[in-house]
Amino acid sequence: MIKARHEGEIRTITGNAAAAYGAMLCRPDVVALYPITPQTEVVEQLSQFSSSGLLDAEMVEVEGENSAMNIVSAATMAGGRVFTATSSWGLAFMYDALLQASGLRAPVVMVNVNREMPGILAVSSGQQDMIATRDSGWIQIIAEDCQEILDLLIMAYRLAEDFEIQLPVMVNYDGFYLSYLSEGVNIPAREDVDAFLAPLKDQPERPKLVPGGPLACATHGIGEGFVELRYKHSAAMERAKRKFDQIDQLFGDFFGRSYGGQIEAYRMEDAEIALVTSGSASGTAKTVIDSKRGEGIKVGLVKLRMFRPFPRETLTEVLGGRKAIGVIDRSVCFGWNCGPIYMELRSLSPEIGLVPMLSFIDGLAGLDITRAHVESMIEKVHAASQGNPYQRVTWVNLEG
Amino acid sequence: MTSNKKKLSKVFDYLQGEDPFVGGLSFCAGCPLELLVRFVPRVLGRDIVIVGTPSCSATVMYGQNIGAWHNLSSLGCLMTGVASSATGISRYYRRTGKDITVVGFTGDGCAADVGFQTLSGAAERDENFIYICYDNEGYMNTGIQRSSTTPLGARTSTTPVGSARRGKETTGKNLPFIMAMHKISYAATATLSHLEDLAKKLLKAKEKKNQGFAFLHIFSPCPTGWGFGTDLSIEICRMAVKTHYYPLWEAERGRFRLTHKIKKPRPLSELVGMIGKFSHLRVEEMAALEKEVAERYALIEGMSQTIPLDETV
Numbered sequence: 171m172i173k174a175r176h177e178g179e180i181r182t183i184t185g186n187a188a189a190a191y192g193a194m195l196c197r198p199d200v201v202a203l204y205p206i207t208p209q210t211e212v213v214e215q216l217s218q219f220s221s222s223g224l225l226d227a228e229m230v231e232v233e234g235e236n237s238a239m240n241i242v243s244a245a246t247m248a249g250g251r252v253f254t255a256t257s258s259w260g261l262a263f264m265y266d267a268l269l270q271a272s273g274l275r276a277p278v279v280m281v282n283v284n285r286e287m288p289g290i291l292a293v294s295s296g297q298q299d300m301i302a303t304r305d306s307g308w309i310q311i312i313a314e315d316c317q318e319i320l321d322l323l324i325m326a327y328r329l330a331e332d333f334e335i336q337l338p339v340m341v342n343y344d345g346f347y348l349s350y351l352s353e354g355v356n357i358p359a360r361e362d363v364d365a366f367l368a369p370l371k372d373q374p375e376r377p378k379l380v381p382g383g384p385l386a387c388a389t390h391g392i393g394e395g396f397v398e399l400r401y402k403h404s405a406a407m408e409r410a411k412r413k414f415d416q417i418d419q420l421f422g423d424f425f426g427r428s429y430g431g432q433i434e435a436y437r438m439e440d441a442e443i444a445l446v447t448s449g450s451a452s453g454t455a456k457t458v459i460d461s462k463r464g465e466g467i468k469v470g471l472v473k474l475r476m477f478r479p480f481p482r483e484t485l486t487e488v489l490g491g492r493k494a495i496g497v498i499d500r501s502v503c504f505g506w507n508c509g510p511i512y513m514e515l516r517s518l519s520p521e522i523g524l525v526p527m528l529s530f531i532d533g534l535a536g537l538d539i540t541r542a543h544v545e546s547m548i549e550k551v552h553a554a555s556q557g558n559p560y561q562r563v564t565w566v567n568l569e570g
Numbered sequence: 571m572t573s574n575k576k577k578l579s580k581v582f583d584y585l586q587g588e589d590p591f592v593g594g595l596s597f598c599a600g601c602p603l604e605l606l607v608r609f610v611p612r613v614l615g616r617d618i619v620i621v622g623t624p625s626c627s628a629t630v631m632y633g634q635n636i637g638a639w640h641n642l643s644s645l646g647c648l649m650t651g652v653a654s655s656a657t658g659i660s661r662y663y664r665r666t667g668k669d670i671t672v673v674g675f676t677g678d679g680c681a682a683d684v685g686f687q688t689l690s691g692a693a694e695r696d697e698n699f700i701y702i703c704y705d706n707e708g709y710m711n712t713g714i715q716r717s718s719t720t721p722l723g724a725r726t727s728t729t730p731v732g733s734a735r736r737g738k739e740t741t742g743k744n745l746p747f748i749m750a751m752h753k754i755s756y757a758a759t760a761t762l763s764h765l766e767d768l769a770k771k772l773l774k775a776k777e778k779k780n781q782g783f784a785f786l787h788i789f790s791p792c793p794t795g796w797g798f799g800t801d802l803s804i805e806i807c808r809m810a811v812k813t814h815y816y817p818l819w820e821a822e823r824g825r826f827r828l829t830h831k832i833k834k835p836r837p838l839s840e841l842v843g844m845i846g847k848f849s850h851l852r853v854e855e856m857a858a859l860e861k862e863v864a865e866r867y868a869l870i871e872g873m874s875q876t877i878p879l880d881e882t883v
Contacts, residue, residue: 200661228661233691237654240647240688244621244658247645250665252658266648379643379659381617381670386638388646390628395635 174366174425176359185348188316188355189255189281189341190215192323195363196279199250200228202238204260207293208345209283212255235260239267243276243338247387249378251327252278257345258285258292258299265303271338272307274388275403277330278338279323284449284500285345286535294536295346297449298501300477301510303340307403309410310478312448313343314434316353321427324363328417333373335410337403342477344450344500346536351450358425366424407479414476415484432481434473435488437463441470443555444489445548446497446511448474451532451539455498458544467552480514486521494526494555496547500533508563526554532566539566546570584769585612590640595630600793600800602762602807603627606704609765610673611642613772614700618671620644621656623685625677626711626792627704649684652676653692653701660699671776672699678719679709682745686718693752696782700775703745703785706792714795718743722862723855725847726795736850741862746787747869750821755782758820758829761789763807767818767829778822789816797846809841814867819874826870827879838863 183191190212193201201220203213219225228245232238235256242252256264261282271278286296300310309329313319319341326339343349377385391399415431422428436456438444447455452473462469472488474481489495499509506513512529519527530547533539543566554560590611597604603626611618620642622631630639632646647655652674660672681689681703689701708726709715716726721742725731729738750757756778760768768788775784791806793799798806810816811830815838818830838860842848851859 199665200658202658228665230657230661230695232654233694234687236650237657237688237691240651240654241658241661244645244647244651244655245662248619248659248662250658250662267651267654270648270651379619379645380668381619381643383643384638384641385643386633386646387644389633389635389638390646392634 172365172424174358174362176362178356178358178425180354180356182352183316183355184211184350184352185316185319185343186211186283186350187215188320189323189343190219191357192320193253193279193281194219194225195358195360196253196324196327196367197251198227198253200230200242200245200252201225202230202232202241202254204232204235204238204256206235206257206260208285208349209255209257209260209281211349212281212283235264236267239264239271242278242280243267243271243274246276246278247274247379249376251331253280254278255281255283257283258287261299261303262287268303268306268308270388272403275336275406276338277336279326279330280338280340281323282340282342283345283349284342292535295344296500296534296536297342300340300342301501304478304510307337308478309337309339309407309476311339311341311414311476312474313341313348314450314452314473316348316351316355317427318429319343319348320355320357321421321425321429324358324366325417325421327367328370329410329414331370332413335406335413336376337406337410342449347450362425366421411476411479411481411483429475432476432484433488434475436471436473438470438472438488440468442468442492443494443496443548443551444470444472444492445544445551446472446474446495446515448477448511449500451498451500454539454541455544458541458548462545462548467548469548469552474511477511482518485515486518489518489522491523492525494528494551495522496528496530496551498530498532498539498547500539502531502534526560528554528560529563530566531563534567537567581765581769584766584773587612587616590616590642591630592639595639597626597630598794600803601626602790602803603704605762606788606790607631609768610675610702610772613769614671614673614776617669618642618673619659620673620675621647621652621659622675623647623649623652623680624711625680626706627675627677628711631675649680650688652680652685653688656699656701657692657695657697660697664698671779674699674701676703677710678703678705678707678745679717682718682743690752693749693754693783693785696754698779698782700779700784700786702788704788704790705745706790706795707742708792708795710792710795719745722859723848723851725850731850736855744866746785749785749787750824750826752783753824754785755779756784756820756822759787759789759816759818761807761811761816761818763804763811764818764830771820774820795847797849798844802844806841806844809836809844812836813838813841813863815841815863817867817870819870820879822879825877825879826873828870828874
């Protein structure tokens with residue numbers, strides 16, 4: 171087993187800077203840059219890296235996100251490693267190219283700094299942007315803190331460019347909370363990142379768009395030919411789950427930091443009830459769980475790190491047999507009046523068991539998911555586990 | 571006894587290599603696009619990658635499932651994405667030191683309408699590729715709807731002629747001029763009746779794209795959508811030049827030159843009379859179109875005199 175040769179350098183940087191460091195260390199060939207709050211610092215930091223010579227890449231300062239996505243996905247078809255970053259309306263503006271990229275099986279790595287939408291210029295945190303693209307065929311993963319953002323970027327390239335996967339990966343983190351939060355982050359040495367990504371070079375090569383190939387990319391998909399591509403796309407998504415676990419394990423062995431793969435299970439061993447979270451609210455939830463444990467409530471936490479593909483098997487394993495489950499969503503599933511992660515977990519009810527499952531919609535428009543909120547949620551889930559009647563969906567900011 | 575060897579046109583000197591397309595392409599009968607798609611790679615050579623979109627050329631250029639009608643390398647992208655996808659590919663080639671010509675190839679709907687932002691962005695960034703827009707003045711592949719290059723008064727399925735409205739109410743967007751005003755490395759107009767002029771401009775675009783963005787605008791009449799006989803396509807190209815409807819010019823970094831001066835232009839009615847989409851024009855409507863054409867020509871003529879492209883420079 172090979173290990174990192176350097177300890178890395180600890181610096182106090184924002185989540186956006188951590189994303190830029192992560193991308194820079196992976197040596198992309200083509201980077202497309204367009205600013206949008208709260209992602210802008212990623213673009214600025216990468217430009218600084220380029221100016222100072224730390225990042226040797228083709229930097230394309232585009233005129234909009236739609237071009238950004240087309241540029242990076244086309245560059246992968248020629249054989250390049252690529253990076254771009256966006257948020258909310260930028261993600262929406264690249265929607266056609268986003269779906270084109272996944273259909274092309276383009277191994278694009280993109281940061282999406284989660285921001286609230288739809289709405290009138292909602293300049294605040296929320297995961298609705300990611301949720302709105304959940305069926306776009308992209309792999310979607312979510313970071314909890316600044317260190318995880320940097321580490322997930324490196325893992326994302328291992329995942330996207332793996333020959334068995336060949337899919338675009340969207341690395342998500344909460345806008346405002348993580349984008350502007352400064353934390354101590356261990357920045358790995360360049361040569362260690364090179365060594366960690368080196369196995370990608372030993373894989374079979376993708377067909378490349380070069381003259382005289384000939385290679386016609388993105389032909390009209392017709393009939394069964396199209397269905398076969400769609401089937402293979404879906405099969406690659408299924409493979410990505412176990413692959414992500416393996417990469418997380420390899421990363422842990424190599425750099426000394428691992429996160430649990432598709433999910434992180436916190437104090438779940440003997441938990442009778444569980445709270446499901448994602449992103450930056452998980453830290454708050456963990457501290458509340460610690461104090462509730464002190465009161466004798468056997469509660470644990472499952473942090474969703476991978477949203478697409480949805481970790482069906484792992485969640486079934488970890489949540490099966492619990493007496494009640496609460497799910498915190500920082501977004502809304504319109505038409506079902508509940509949180510989207512909740513709605514997806516409900517699909518697993520036959521496997522997990524028909525126990526009370528409670529949806530908590532909290533932290534919309536950048537409102538804090540507070541300790542008091544989480545305490546109240548745990549109490550509600552606990553009461554439901556005791557056989558008391560419960561409310562299926564709670565809009566926490568309005569109902570408490 | 572005279573020799574029966576007919577002297578070949580000089581345009582054959584520009585053709586290199588074999589035609590990369592199979593025989594019998596699925597274009598409408600009489601469509602000049604078939605001539606154009608075969609001509610472009612034979613002049614530019616085989617070190618090219620084609621990037622295009624859903625459009626009239628798509629069925630031929632981008633294949634179906636694992637089949638294609640040519641042995642070129644190509645990437646099919648979405649309506650918004652020609653200029654940006656070509657940027658991504660050419661940037662990666664530039665980074666890896668490969669001398670490859672990326673050719674964006676699409677119609678006016680993509681270039682002048684839905685993909686205009688990305689085209690303008692790539693031009694402003696002075697990207698190193700050639701963008702070819704074949705302009706048939708409308709959305710012909712979807713069944714003849716108006717685009718922003720559809721000329722004043724023209725009848726399309728979304729600008730029909732009736733008692734309340736009579737054809738397109740605004741003038742056509744002057745796309746090649748707008749592109750030239752980005753002060754790109756090379757911008758030019760060309761058409762299928764003047765093949766030597768087109769070949770020269772293709773080669774110049776290939777050379778100039780090494781310094782920056784190269785844009786070629788090809789006037790490409792549509793027998794199905796415009797309403798004229800399938801044997802008249804090239805004649806309409808020629809008449810468009812002779813009537814000043816479609817002046818042939820080129821520009822480098824915003825300096826202009828007329829490449830084919832017409833001393834005595836033919837009356838516009840000779841062109842318009844051949845085309846069904848103008849058949850409803852009344853005298854005053856015809857006069858309005860004539861004014862548009864005259865002004866557009868005066869603009870280019872004026873530019874070529876006041877900000878001339880001096881070939882000796």
